[in-house]
Amino acid sequence: MTTAPTTVAAPAVRVRGLNKTFTTGSLLARKRLHVLRDIDLTIDAGEIVALVGESGSGKSTLARCLARLEHPESGSVEVFGEDVLRTQRRGATRRYRSDVQMIFQDPFGSLNPTHRVESVLERSLRLHGGPGQSASELRSRLVELVRTVDLDPAVLSAFPHELSGGQRQRIAIARVLAVEPKVILADEPTSMLDVSVRIGILNLLAKLRDERGIAILYVTHDLASARYLADRTIVMNAGRMVEGGPSLELLDDPRHPYTRLLVSAVPDPERSEPFDAGARAELRKEVETWTSSPQQVPTAVGTAGDVGTADGPTDSEHWVLMPQENR
Amino acid sequence: MKPVLDIEELTVEYVSDERSVRGADRVSFHIAPGEILGLAGESGSGKSTVAHSIMRLLKDPARITHGVIRFDGEDVLSMSADELRSWRWREVAMVFQSAMNSLNPVMRIGDQLADVFTTHEGLGKREALRRAAELLELVRIPADRVNSYPHQLSGGQRQRVVIAMASALRPRLLILDEPTTALDVVVQQEILAQIQELQAELGFAVLFITHDMSLMLEMSDRIGVMYAGRLVELAPAEALRRRPLHPYTQALMGAFPPISGPRVKLTGLSEGVRFTEIGDLEDTGGGHFVAPTGSSHLEREVLR
Incomplete structure (x- = not known):
């Protein structure tokens, strides 16, 4: 994919040519597993991009590479134009640590059970704001922080075990907000929560995007939630990004056979046609053909529904990785 | 038609020294025979x-303190250990x-399936x-897989084996407890x-x-919605989809964004909202039952 020349500021996150392999197996039967292949991705400020698969x-x-918890073999990760994988400068590293924050799946494991909520949050505020904050300043910032995540300030004096899963995940988000991040990486942030409070967490992420312009990478296996929350959605299969685009456009008109397979498997009470094992098998065969093709090219899906325009697609339009011979 | 399973006022308490908690409450x-009943919550x-x-x-500390469970007219709660042993699997099977x-x-798939037949038949x-x-072919796994070990099958195939095992003796009721939660x-x-x-x-x-x-609505003929041990709504799937009556059911349904149609803002259940003192189901016609919503108390608390 090529990005159209632009004069506006650098995107919040720009990933180019990222590759990552894991080595598995014993010493003699060593296998190399290509877990990320040629990943290109941008996220703008104030945008939510969903990564599904x-x-x-x-x-x-991929999310862990962006959080620098994994190290890719090749490629670059730029945050606001600065290559964060190459930099040796301590200042840049420190800035990266507060600019880019991660929210994990498990809100039960990520909060210290022996500390009250206020001391958990206070620590983040002190580390970020530095010394010289008065007690009353701190207090008002704590109250503001829990209000931002739609909780009552009374939770400040609670211990994590006294909170529900949803409340805990909100505290985990408040802690992240204390350092005023510009990018949030959310890895399945609702999958361990009770279903009725999940949507509230998604709405909170949308609010952070809209009110604070935070760029959010939302990693999920739940296509319907990506459709609900994300401005753009990118579908991953076997380490590759196979299709991407504005969420509604992509999920309402999926082009890659793998995306079509995924979308057709999402439970939908509105759907009328029954499960067709034959059609499913065909689709699987098609996935195999597409993904084993030696030459796969990102191709724009035109507004008229046609594919295969001369230029490569931009990040913001609907594109699909298709075999050269199909174009 | 005579129901295959009939439960009345089932109450289960989890008892500890200080207090007991009702896991299921009346x-x-x-x-009905051949019916798919969904239990959501x-x-x-x-x-x-x-x-x-x-x-x-x-298992302890859970105890059935009240109620009746009848299977095909027979009182399940008074069955002896021996009776239970032959009744389970043959009449009712469960997939966890x-x-x-x-x-x-360390046992081949075929031997594990064959065990059911040597033991029970x-x-x-x-x-x-x-x-x-035969059973493997019934769940679309090649018959030569009888010689495979579980680790040689994918997660989905293993789950099919378990389902095949559960239906081996042609039970009249199959209980599926979140059978696909761990699967893609x-x-x-x-x-x-x-x-x-x-x-x-x-x-x-x-x-x-x-x-x-979403899954429940697609699969079931009728659906019961449970909250805090109580059944708060029981209705045909179609009626529930079109018009859920209890505010908790509405919240639960509003918690799942759809994969098609316009994108509308959903709210789910607010943090800290609790329903208490839920009354008995009332008939609203057409097989649609709901706990009285006027008297069911809605609490909004910050903590607990």
Whole structure:
């Protein structure tokens, strides 16, 4: 994919040519597993991009590379134009640590059970704001912080075990907000929560995007939630990004056989046609043909529904990785 | 038609020294032969407690303190250990969440399936293995997989093996407790299609437990919604989809964004909202029952 020349500021996140392999197996039967292949991705400030795919697709590994919890073999990760994988400067590293924050799946494991909520949050505020904050200043910032995540200030004196899963995840988000991040990486942030409070967490992420202009990478296996929350959605399969675009456009008109397979498997009470094992098998065969093709090219899906325009697609339009021979 | 399963006022208490908690509280419903009844609710709502009560699998400190469970007219709660042993699997079978991980890792798939026939039907080894191979084909796994070990199968295939095992003796009721929760969405759909196919062929009734309302609406004939051990709504799936009556059911349905149609803002259930003192179900006509919403108290608390 090529990005159209532009004069506006650098995107919040720009990933180019990222590759990552894991080595598995014993010493003698060593296998190399290509978990990320040629990943290109941008996220603008004030934008939510969803990364969807099944387990093993590489979506979490990509998020972990961005959080610098994994180190890719090749490629670059720029945050506001600065290459964060190459930099040796301590200042840049420190800035990266507060600019880019991660929210994890498990709100039960990520909060210290022996500390009250206020001391958890206070610590983040002090580390970020530096010394010289008065007690009353701190207090008002704490109250503001919990209000931002739609909780009552009374939770400040609670211990994590006294809170529900949803409340805990909100505290985890408040802690992240204390350092005023510009990018949030959210890896399946609702999958361990009770279903009725999940949507509230998604709405909170949308609010952070709209009110604070935070760029958010939302990693999920739940296509319907990506459709609900994300401005753009990118589908991953076996380490590759196979299709991307504005969420509604992409999920209402999926082009890659793998995306079509995923979308057709999402439970939909509105759907009338029954499960067709034959059609499913055809689709699987098509996935195999497409993904094993030696030459796969990102191709724009035109507004008229046609594919295969001369230029490569831009990040913001609907594109699909298709075999050269199909174009 | 006479129900295959009839539950009246089932109450289960988890008893400790200081206090007891009701895991299921005066729960009543029935399942007709060949019917798929879904039981929806969140973790801790009591849906698994109900399933385990039917199978008589509750362990201490859980105790059935009140109520009746009848299977085909027979009182399940008064069955002896011997009676239970032959009744389970033959009449009622259960597939647990992540059951695919409970297959014996050092035993071939075929031997594990054959075990069901040698134990319950007294078949010889050769005949049992033949039936095992048939069973695998029934769930669309090649018959030569009888010689495979569980680790040589994918998660989805292992879950199919477990489902095959559960339907081996043609039970009249199959209880599925979150049968696809640990699986990817494509595999999940295939497993559920498999269950529907088996059900059409063998005609068993299903008690289907999940927290996923979209899945539940697609699978079930009727749906019961549980909250805090109580059944708050019971209705045909179509009626529930079109017009959920209880505010908790509405919140649960509003918690799942749809995969098609316009994008509208959903709210789900607000943090800290609790329903208390839920009354008995009332008939609103058309087989649609709901707990009285006027008197069911709604609490909004910051903590607890």
